[in-house]
Amino acid sequence: MPGRVPEHVIQQIVRSVDFVRLAGRWCDLKKKGRNYWGLCPFHEEKTPSFSVDAENGLYYCFGCKEGGNAFTLLQKLEGLTFSEALARLAAEAGVDLSQYAGESGPSRGEMGRLREVNELATSFYQKCLEKGRGSKGARDYLSKRGFTGDSVRAWRLGYAPEGWDNFLKCARGRSYEDQWLVRAGLALERPAEGRAAGCYDRFRNRLMFPIADATGRTIAFGARALKAEDEPKYLNSPETPLFSKGRSFFGLAQAKEAMRSSKTAVVLEGYTDVIMAHQCGVQETVAVLGTALTEDHARTLGRLCERVVLVFDADEAGQKSAVHSIDVLLNSDLQIYVAELPAGQDPCDFLLAEGGEAFRKRLKESRGFFEFRLGVARSQRDTATIEGKMAAFRDVAEMALVVRENARRDMIVRWLAQELGVRESHAWDYVRQRDGRRQVPAPQRAAGGSGRLSADQALPGELLGLLLCHPEAVSEAAERLNSELLPDCAEKQVLERVLSAGAKGGPWETRRFVNSLDDPVLAAAASRAMAEEEARAQRIKEASAEQRLRGYLDYVERKEMAAAGATVPADDEDLREYVRRLKEQDERSAPSG
Numbered sequence: 001m002p003g004r005v006p007e008h009v010i011q012q013i014v015r016s017v018d019f020v021r022l023a024g025r026w027c028d029l030k031k032k033g034r035n036y037w038g039l040c041p042f043h044e045e046k047t048p049s050f051s052v053d054a055e056n057g058l059y060y061c062f063g064c065k066e067g068g069n070a071f072t073l074l075q076k077l078e079g080l081t082f083s084e085a086l087a088r089l090a091a092e093a094g095v096d097l098s099q100y101a102g103e104s105g106p107s108r109g110e111m112g113r114l115r116e117v118n119e120l121a122t123s124f125y126q127k128c129l130e131k132g133r134g135s136k137g138a139r140d141y142l143s144k145r146g147f148t149g150d151s152v153r154a155w156r157l158g159y160a161p162e163g164w165d166n167f168l169k170c171a172r173g174r175s176y177e178d179q180w181l182v183r184a185g186l187a188l189e190r191p192a193e194g195r196a197a198g199c200y201d202r203f204r205n206r207l208m209f210p211i212a213d214a215t216g217r218t219i220a221f222g223a224r225a226l227k228a229e230d231e232p233k234y235l236n237s238p239e240t241p242l243f244s245k246g247r248s249f250f251g252l253a254q255a256k257e258a259m260r261s262s263k264t265a266v267v268l269e270g271y272t273d274v275i276m277a278h279q280c281g282v283q284e285t286v287a288v289l290g291t292a293l294t295e296d297h298a299r300t301l302g303r304l305c306e307r308v309v310l311v312f313d314a315d316e317a318g319q320k321s322a323v324h325s326i327d328v329l330l331n332s333d334l335q336i337y338v339a340e341l342p343a344g345q346d347p348c349d350f351l352l353a354e355g356g357e358a359f360r361k362r363l364k365e366s367r368g369f370f371e372f373r374l375g376v377a378r379s380q381r382d383t384a385t386i387e388g389k390m391a392a393f394r395d396v397a398e399m400a401l402v403v404r405e406n407a408r409r410d411m412i413v414r415w416l417a418q419e420l421g422v423r424e425s426h427a428w429d430y431v432r433q434r435d436g437r438r439q440v441p442a443p444q445r446a447a448g449g450s451g452r453l454s455a456d457q458a459l460p461g462e463l464l465g466l467l468l469c470h471p472e473a474v475s476e477a478a479e480r481l482n483s484e485l486l487p488d489c490a491e492k493q494v495l496e497r498v499l500s501a502g503a504k505g506g507p508w509e510t511r512r513f514v515n516s517l518d519d520p521v522l523a524a525a526a527s528r529a530m531a532e533e534e535a536r537a538q539r540i541k542e543a544s545a546e547q548r549l550r551g552y553l554d555y556v557e558r559k560e561m562a563a564a565g566a567t568v569p570a571d572d573e574d575l576r577e578y579v580r581r582l583k584e585q586d587e588r589s590a591p592s593g
């Protein structure tokens, strides 16, 4: 994985990527006007609203509003991180990034070696399962649990034979030194106590589940004991330069397509649960690797979907949801749902007994996390009494308190108080007492008093679009525009970067700029602003881009003067009217859907 790659190298990679061909892997693109159009890979549609700007290397969907550059495309469609996307594009462009590998981090050559060793192990264990001696127990276990031959092959399941050096011999036969196996977590070093030090296989007489990265390459293994006396029942690869359990999922490569199209991830806990879910057609399913969800996990999920469904059995639902590091999810942008299975059944049992449709039905009936948690609290407390109500309130409010975003937390507390019929003042007393630093919100102001024109909300996006499409105007805008007066949004953040680049002077290149935005939210804002500006320019014939830009700049300047307490000039109303008229016209002619 690349460390710090210089900007000019990134730009060299961006320039050599044929963006239309890249985006064309997910949809058929046809040229229409300046852009290419196709069916959006981010949402279901019958008429093309996905536009590709070949010149600047941007995409934007007028239907679902997804947008961004080559990096965000790979991040979102393939579930890669920024540096993985960069590495992928570099490989396609034939640019060698090995010299930029972090100094302390493993070099690219080393990572490649570790991947090779993991791949070798995967195929070695696979062969051992098929026909190796002693593998009958593993095969019997798989068929007893109901796994088909197709599943076993698709997931590349394997068997690590009994004995101390089966895989070691295989790897030595291919000239891999033992140290590579140790680094990859496949072998252990025997302490040298009087006799010669050496290595031995980590995995012995175990059923092997390869753990892959988002692109499907094996990076580690989960290994299940086949004898009851072998401890632990599940043994995982240790953390290696390739593998960190706090970042990895089991099944991500297989699930990401379905996660993206359904906008949902079903997160389970066991390898066999995930394989069975896929076998039964529930493909948006992954598992964490014996760890709670981390922020890295949440980010990966967030790139691919909007909803996460956790599956609990009815017995464990109460305790588990309270301790399951749910706080990470509660503080992400993901919507969290909980699906329940009958007491005592794990997903694999349930799927085998009831089938994929029944499992889907459970997923469909899943409840939002707080609703679910309230249900648990109600079943455990006697909410007919005031004490019981308060106790149930405390149970759930405890979870609401981990939400860091104040507005959301307040909403949950209000909702909860209402649901339980607890007086809001009591609810806030409790919350205040639990969290001293916290300010109890003032009563909500009457709506409508914000004093901000609704047209203002669109200003940053419209200005940004104008400047990106008409870079010759950047320096004038940099001189005149006080962006502080604009409402906060991603468009404003990008706009401010444009202005500061413009203020520095020097050559401006839109393609370069939009491909240097490595935050997917900002890249999406830029591509949205540009695509919408182009559509707007075609609809509004009355004013040239230059006139419109002047209109916007004048408008913001007058706002500034008004904010500074100056007398509002007489023609301020005219400008407002002008902007309003443009807006109206824009809305009238906006494409539907």
Ligand SMILES: [Zn+2]
Residues within 6 Å of the ligand: 040, 041, 042, 043, 050, 061, 062, 063, 064, 065, 066
């Ligand atoms: Zn779309």
